[in-house]
Amino acid sequence: MAAKGLLRAEEVYHDPTRRVRELRAKGKKVIGYPCVYVPLELLAALDIVPYRICGEMREPVTEADRVLPASFCPIMRSCLDCSLKGRHDFLDGTITVHASDPQEKTARIWQSYTRLPYFHFIDMPGTTRTEALEYFASQLDGMVTTLETFSGKKLSADRLNKAIEAYNQQRLLVQSLFELTKPSPPLVSGTEIVKVIKAVMSLPVDEGNQLLNEVLEEVKARKEKPQAKRARLLLWGSTTDDAAVMSILESNANVVFAEDCAGYRPYRGKVIVATDEVMALAIHYLLEITCARTFVQSTATPTKKDYQQDLQGRYGYLKSIISDWKIDGVILLLVRYCDPFAFEVPAVKDYFASLGIPATYIEYDYTEGSLAPMRTRVEAFLETIG
Amino acid sequence: MTTGEKKRVINRVKAMYPLRAKVDESYMRSLEAIKAGKPTVWAMLNFCYGDPVLKAMDIEVVYPENYGAALAAAGVAREYLDRADAEGFPTHLCGYSRANFGYAARLMELGGQPPPEAPMGGMPKPLFLLSSVAVCDARYKWFQALGRYLDVPVWTLEAPLPGIREFQLKDCYEEMVRLSTRHLRDFIAFVEKAVGRKMDWDKLDEIANLMMEINRVSHEINELRKAKPCPMHSRDFWSAMPPALFLLGDLKESLQLYKNLYDEVAERVKNGTSAIPEEKYRLVFAELPPWHSLDLFDRLAERGWNFVIESFGYHPPPPVDLSHVSDPIERIARYSLQRMVSNYKDALEKNVVAGVDVYIYLKYVSEWKCDGAFLHPLVSCRSASTHLPHLANILMERLKVPSLIVEGDIVDLRLFNPQDALLRAEPFEEAMEHYRKVRREAGFDW
Numbered sequence: 001m002a003a004k005g006l007l008r009a010e011e012v013y014h015d016p017t018r019r020v021r022e023l024r025a026k027g028k029k030v031i032g033y034p035c036v037y038v039p040l041e042l043l044a045a046l047d048i049v050p051y052r053i054c055g056e057m058r059e060p061v062t063e064a065d066r067v068l069p070a071s072f073c074p075i076m077r078s079c080l081d082c083s084l085k086g087r088h089d090f091l092d093g094t095i096t097v098h099a100s101d102p103q104e105k106t107a108r109i110w111q112s113y114t115r116l117p118y119f120h121f122i123d124m125p126g127t128t129r130t131e132a133l134e135y136f137a138s139q140l141d142g143m144v145t146t147l148e149t150f151s152g153k154k155l156s157a158d159r160l161n162k163a164i165e166a167y168n169q170q171r172l173l174v175q176s177l178f179e180l181t182k183p184s185p186p187l188v189s190g191t192e193i194v195k196v197i198k199a200v201m202s203l204p205v206d207e208g209n210q211l212l213n214e215v216l217e218e219v220k221a222r223k224e225k226p227q228a229k230r231a232r233l234l235l236w237g238s239t240t241d242d243a244a245v246m247s248i249l250e251s252n253a254n255v256v257f258a259e260d261c262a263g264y265r266p267y268r269g270k271v272i273v274a275t276d277e278v279m280a281l282a283i284h285y286l287l288e289i290t291c292a293r294t295f296v297q298s299t300a301t302p303t304k305k306d307y308q309q310d311l312q313g314r315y316g317y318l319k320s321i322i323s324d325w326k327i328d329g330v331i332l333l334l335v336r337y338c339d340p341f342a343f344e345v346p347a348v349k350d351y352f353a354s355l356g357i358p359a360t361y362i363e364y365d366y367t368e369g370s371l372a373p374m375r376t377r378v379e380a381f382l383e384t385i386g
Numbered sequence: 387m388t389t390g391e392k393k394r395v396i397n398r399v400k401a402m403y404p405l406r407a408k409v410d411e412s413y414m415r416s417l418e419a420i421k422a423g424k425p426t427v428w429a430m431l432n433f434c435y436g437d438p439v440l441k442a443m444d445i446e447v448v449y450p451e452n453y454g455a456a457l458a459a460a461g462v463a464r465e466y467l468d469r470a471d472a473e474g475f476p477t478h479l480c481g482y483s484r485a486n487f488g489y490a491a492r493l494m495e496l497g498g499q500p501p502p503e504a505p506m507g508g509m510p511k512p513l514f515l516l517s518s519v520a521v522c523d524a525r526y527k528w529f530q531a532l533g534r535y536l537d538v539p540v541w542t543l544e545a546p547l548p549g550i551r552e553f554q555l556k557d558c559y560e561e562m563v564r565l566s567t568r569h570l571r572d573f574i575a576f577v578e579k580a581v582g583r584k585m586d587w588d589k590l591d592e593i594a595n596l597m598m599e600i601n602r603v604s605h606e607i608n609e610l611r612k613a614k615p616c617p618m619h620s621r622d623f624w625s626a627m628p629p630a631l632f633l634l635g636d637l638k639e640s641l642q643l644y645k646n647l648y649d650e651v652a653e654r655v656k657n658g659t660s661a662i663p664e665e666k667y668r669l670v671f672a673e674l675p676p677w678h679s680l681d682l683f684d685r686l687a688e689r690g691w692n693f694v695i696e697s698f699g700y701h702p703p704p705p706v707d708l709s710h711v712s713d714p715i716e717r718i719a720r721y722s723l724q725r726m727v728s729n730y731k732d733a734l735e736k737n738v739v740a741g742v743d744v745y746i747y748l749k750y751v752s753e754w755k756c757d758g759a760f761l762h763p764l765v766s767c768r769s770a771s772t773h774l775p776h777l778a779n780i781l782m783e784r785l786k787v788p789s790l791i792v793e794g795d796i797v798d799l800r801l802f803n804p805q806d807a808l809l810r811a812e813p814f815e816e817a818m819e820h821y822r823k824v825r826r827e828a829g830f831d832w
Contacts, residue, residue, distance in 0.1 A: 067779065069763045069771050071478065071793075098547060101523050105772035108549070108740040112776065121549035126519035126526055127542050131568040135546060138561040142552055295519075295526050295542045303513075303580055305539045337478055339768060343527035346474040347534060363476060 005218035006192060008211055012199035013243065019203055020051045021090045029092045029151060034079050036266035036289060037097040037124060039281040042144060044163040044205050046151045052201035053079050053088065054241045054262075057366055067109050073102035074335050074366035075239060080106055083114055093118025093150065095143070100293050100340055118150045127295045128287055137282035144278065160277045166205045167271065173212035174200070174267035180219055181256040182325055185228035188219045190235070190255030191246045192226075197262055198241055230382055232256045232326055234318075235263065236348065236359075237333040238292075238341050244368070248375045249331060252382055256325045259318065260333075265290055290317065292340040311351040322355055329385045330359035331378065335366045358385050395687040396619045397661050399654070401647040405626040405640070409452065412634045413506040419446040420510040425581050428509065429516035429632075430525050434703070435566070435722035436516050436543050436573060437633040438597050438714075442590035443577050447516075448509045449632050451525075453489075454482030458677040458797040460505040466492070467798055475531075481766045481797030483528035490535040514538045514580055520545030521699060522769035541576055544569045546723075550739050553730045562727070566719035574715070591714040596637040598721055601702035603644040604630045608701065610651045611694050612754050615660030617651050620671050620693035621683050622661070627700050666690025667757045667818050670750050672777065673697055673743075673770040674762065678799040685808055689815070695754040698746045699770070704728050744773050744780060751787050755832035757818040759789040765801050786825045788817040 003011050012019065020030045031043055032053040040050040055078030064081035082088060093116045096107035104121075111119045122139050125132030144155050177196065180187040196215050200208035231253045240246060241262040249255050258264055269288040273280040286294065296314050297305075321327065330352050334341050345361050352359040360381040364370035416426045426446040429436065440447050457463040458481075466488025471477060475487055492501045493511060500508025517529035517540055526542045533540070546562040553559065574585050604627070611618050626647060629640040653659075671693050676682065683693060703725040711717040726742050733745035751759065759781055763771035778789035790810060794802030825832065 067776050069775055071765045072768060072772060101768045109776050112740045121552055123546055123548040125544050127544060131565050132544055135561055135565040142555045142558060145555055293523055295530060297540060305533055305537050307533050310533050339479060339524040340527050342476040342479055343531045345476060347531060349474065
């Protein structure tokens with residue numbers, strides 16, 4: 001009997017390429033993407049299976065050293081390294097986004113050293129102004145053009161609306177999963193959530209939704225729940241895609257909310273179609289995903305900027321998370337050389353301080369060797385918050 | 387750390403000095419402007435996009451990136467870097483930004499008065515900040531983070547950058563122009579409100595044309611450097627570039643100064659005058675120089691290393707005829723985009739999909755006939771470093787030109803060891819000699 005729920009998530013987490021390899025063997029096209037800014041709805045609507053490319057923390061980077069400098073986003077280095085080692089040989093193509101310098105630069109190098117049939121790079125504006133949004137929509141139109149050529153299919157409004165509906169359902173299911181961390185003790189651990197979300201990102205949308213439904217049902221019904229620990233923590237950062245990292249953070253605490261790109265962030269809100277589907281996707285992805293790479297400024301006044309108001313505009317959405325999830329402290333966890341998030345560190349700490357919430361910044365290099373020092377840092381932080 | 391000796395070996399072009407002096411003048415003018423109640427703005431290098439607007443609105447502009455280099459060159463960056471560390475900014479962030487955070491913290495500590503120890507009188511408190519998405523996302527995050535110290539708004543200029551293949555898609559270029567044009571109009575409206583004055587459109591038109599003409603002359607000067615021996619060293623390029631790159635001072639005067647520079651370099655070409663005593667090796671430098679250790683180039687010049695071309699990001703766009711574009715905003719937008727898009731077609735034809743910043747160095751090396759590439763990846767800068775290992779690979783693969791990779795930093799001299807670079811010079815010369823033979827055997831003409 002096939003595994004279901006958390007067991008199935010565990011299986012996919014440990015062998016994320018298995019299912020997409022099976023699908024490819026059956027004739028499906030599979031396209032990899034390393035960043036949550038890629039509108040997956042456009043792929044699904046053309047019957048293409050999206051696959052989230054993650055790094056592999058346990059794999060020493062060797063091949064990528066030939067083509068990337070050492071002082072560089074270790075996650076992107078790891079992703080490219082895996083590709084150069086043939087770990088992504090099941091992919092028909094890759095879509096990358098100008099979400100950060102490391103991704104933009106790696107995209108071009110990726111394209112230079114791998115010979116996949118399809119490659120597309122989405123340019124992304126830095127601001128959220130109207131003209132920027134329209135430019136982003138035009139970039140998505142360009143992506144549709146190349147996907148149609150690649151797939152030999154024409155994108156229909158009907159299929160796109162169905163794909164949008166399926167992904168909106170997925171967003172809702174992940175949001176429901178995080179609802180289960182509100183009680184104390186939480187019904188599901190942060191470590192389990194990392195595995196579930198990574199599994200979901202490795203499956204076609206319908207299978208991911210089925211998995212999420214199974215997990216929700218199982219978690220609500222199970223008798224053995226995670227224990228309440230010393231503190232309830234919010235994790236804020238770029239991407240934490242390895243359960244071992246979350247497990248370290250949860251040694252003596254419950255991470256009840258993961259505000260990162262392998263946590264809640266890609267699943268916030270939903271795509272709302274008013275008239276044009278592609279524009280609706282552009283609006284959602286540019287405005288709703290709270291990655292540090294997008295320049296958000298709350299005040300438009302040409303002569304004055306109020307720092308506290310600016311912090312509120314940039315991080316205000318975190319306030320209700322702090323209160324609703326009863327957060328005791330925040331771990332700001334970044335991989336080294338993640339510049340867009342690193343620039344945010346003093347400001348976001350100021351914001352948490354304004355709410356009376358202690359926060360600590362931990363940087364690691366995306367290797368197993370960084371886990372032990374991380375444990376020490378987390379323990380020290382827990383000591384300070386009592 | 388420096389190379390120890392101070393002997394000047396590079397034969398500097400005399401017409402460079404008045405251009406270099408415009409940097410100091412611009413800081414002093416900003417300080418005077420603030421005393422006279424005129425607005426001053428902190429801006430980023432924005433590649434001929436926002437600068438003409440500020441110029442037309444008679445706003446004094448200072449450039450924290452340039453000032454970061456000045457702090458490094460003056461050997462006083464350390465104090466500001468330490469302050470940024472203490473403020474909680476991670477140490478791997480851009481050296482310019484960290485120096486600037488330290489400076490801004492100190493500025494506000496002094497009630498908005500420039501610190502007395504700051505070189506060139508320091509940067510006065512700005513009316514607003516002008517950042518740019520171009521080239522590097524660390525830069526606009528930097529100006530956003532300055533909100534911690536400066537209670538002034540930030541305007542972030544967009545800078546579209548599609549992929550080389552994606553650029554070929556229908557309407558891509560025109561969408562870039564549409565974004566840039568609309569965005570610039572909004573920016574002008576913002577500036578008008580900020581300074582309480584309306585744009586003088588005739589003046590903007592004149593400035594746009596002068597900007598293009600200055601850059602055209604600057605481009606022609608660099609073309610002259612293809613001569614053997616090369617008449618102008620990279621150090622002169624870096625010293626002379628700010629008035630064109632940042633539109634410093636009076637543009638008519640700048641244009642004349644660049645024409646003077648052109649004349650002197652042309653005269654050198656005619657007379658066979660070299661930028662160094664004996665040109666044994668011609669080198670390209672990528673990307674940002676170690677501003678704190680520029681005397682390294684004198685030591686390398688003693689060995690016969692002539693740096694003949696460099697730093698793509700600092701170079702003017704190739705000339706383009708935009709006289710048919712009557713709207714100055716659209717002309718500025720198209721000209722600013724020209725820096726990148728002018729290379730897309732060639733890059734695609736040569737199948738260099740790794741981006742213009744890789745393609746351009748293939749062009750530099752083959753047209754300026756370089757024997758080697760000095761690549762300077764920066765610990766604190768991804769945008770000027772990421773492509774360098776690939777660049778080294780592709781230069782060797784396609785042109786049989788070796789690269790010397792010396793890691794360092796633009797501001798933090800603790801991260802750069804010029805002695806190490808010098809120790810590696812001799813073996814690298816052997817490599818350059820070897821690959822000269824390899825290239826000739828392979829049919830290359832240098």
